[in-house]
Amino acid sequence: MKKISESKCPTVSFWLLALWALIVAEAASANPYLAKVGEAPTTVHVATCAVSGGFIHLYTAMDNGLFDKYGLKVDNKFISGSAMNLAALAADEVQFLYCAADGTIPGLASGVDGKLVASPLVGLPYVLLAHKDIKRLEDLKGKNIGVSKAGDLDDRLMKALLKRHNLSAAEVTIRPIGGSQSERYNAMMGGIIEAAPVTPPLDARGKKDGLNNIYNLKDLNLPFIYSSVHTNSKTLKERPQLVQRFVAAMAESVYFVEKNPDKAKAALSKVLKISESDILQSAYDAYAISLINRSMLVPANALAEAVEVARESGTNVRKKPAELFDNGFAEQLQKSGFLKEIWGAEFR
Numbered sequence: 001m002k003k004i005s006e007s008k009c010p011t012v013s014f015w016l017l018a019l020w021a022l023i024v025a026e027a028a029s030a031n032p033y034l035a036k037v038g039e040a041p042t043t044v045h046v047a048t049c050a051v052s053g054g055f056i057h058l059y060t061a062m063d064n065g066l067f068d069k070y071g072l073k074v075d076n077k078f079i080s081g082s083a084m085n086l087a088a089l090a091a092d093e094v095q096f097l098y099c100a101a102d103g104t105i106p107g108l109a110s111g112v113d114g115k116l117v118a119s120p121l122v123g124l125p126y127v128l129l130a131h132k133d134i135k136r137l138e139d140l141k142g143k144n145i146g147v148s149k150a151g152d153l154d155d156r157l158m159k160a161l162l163k164r165h166n167l168s169a170a171e172v173t174i175r176p177i178g179g180s181q182s183e184r185y186n187a188m189m190g191g192i193i194e195a196a197p198v199t200p201p202l203d204a205r206g207k208k209d210g211l212n213n214i215y216n217l218k219d220l221n222l223p224f225i226y227s228s229v230h231t232n233s234k235t236l237k238e239r240p241q242l243v244q245r246f247v248a249a250m251a252e253s254v255y256f257v258e259k260n261p262d263k264a265k266a267a268l269s270k271v272l273k274i275s276e277s278d279i280l281q282s283a284y285d286a287y288a289i290s291l292i293n294r295s296m297l298v299p300a301n302a303l304a305e306a307v308e309v310a311r312e313s314g315t316n317v318r319k320k321p322a323e324l325f326d327n328g329f330a331e332q333l334q335k336s337g338f339l340k341e342i343w344g345a346e347f348r
Helices: 012-031 053-063 082-090 101-109 155-165 179-189 203-207 233-238 242-259 262-270 278-289 299-314 328-335 338-346
Strands: 042-048 074-079 094-101 115-118 126-132 144-147 173-176 197-198 212-216 228-231
Touching: 042 053, 042 242, 042 278, 053 074, 053 228, 053 242, 053 262, 053 278, 074 144, 074 242, 082 094, 082 101, 094 101, 094 144, 101 115, 101 228, 101 299, 115 233, 115 242, 115 328, 126 155, 126 179, 126 203, 144 155, 144 179, 155 173, 155 197, 179 197, 179 203, 203 212, 203 278, 228 233, 228 242, 233 242, 242 262, 242 278, 242 338, 262 278, 328 338
Parallel strands: 042 074, 042 094, 144 173, 144 197
Antiparallel strands: 094 228, 115 228, 126 197, 126 212
């Protein structure tokens, strides 16, 4: 058989070059944090400090196999209250904690082992719901507000609110009753407490149930970092790739939730046991749109302000703000082109 020379078939070289260019382009744009073919999944223990619409990205990622792509098998557990969660994180009983950072910053600042490594949500979503006969903050005199535990985030927010409006502890009782937000909501509906701070979608449910939204806590103008990824020094030192993959999976979930609202609301519905579409939409609007932080970076200035607020509230601050977070993993998402690849021209 006569050999066909390259010069007689110029199309062969063209297609070989085109194929090579395609392979190079694919390699350049590939997600560098995905699990390798045949790689065994790694089990990671992840705690949440509440059952909340604010954790929609974690719930959706678990429901839709996003962690699987990164070689992670997530064992999620709910532990009530920031103090208990930080204790579990420090003891390495959990490798990651997903919780409102402003709930954990006082503990971290006091010396508990742990760091923030990503903040998908930034801003204060809480409102204060109350019985229908309570229409203003002044109407709370002689009444009680239900919170989770003394010293927890909702307790500190209520104390800041009452102080701002010159209402004393003798006039308004802050009553720790434990449980989840939903349980405290039910306690309010049952007359055990007269008011409670809640986050979406319970604000929308309260409106349907005839409760009054008497205060939007964003009006306190407090620096506030909401749902954030925490890890401990052991994981940071011994398993940095694990941290990078977890942060990448959460970053992809931010994109996935925005582009797949029905799947996100379905994941939230399952966890919160809520089926009403308007109530689920309230949560989606707050956590997938209003408070979203696509960069995942922990806002250093807001964290520093939060540490000062904690100090003024009596926290024995032993660490500098810079010791409480590590933005290296979120920064790497930008440097590698990962975020630009996901969002394209939409990334900002």
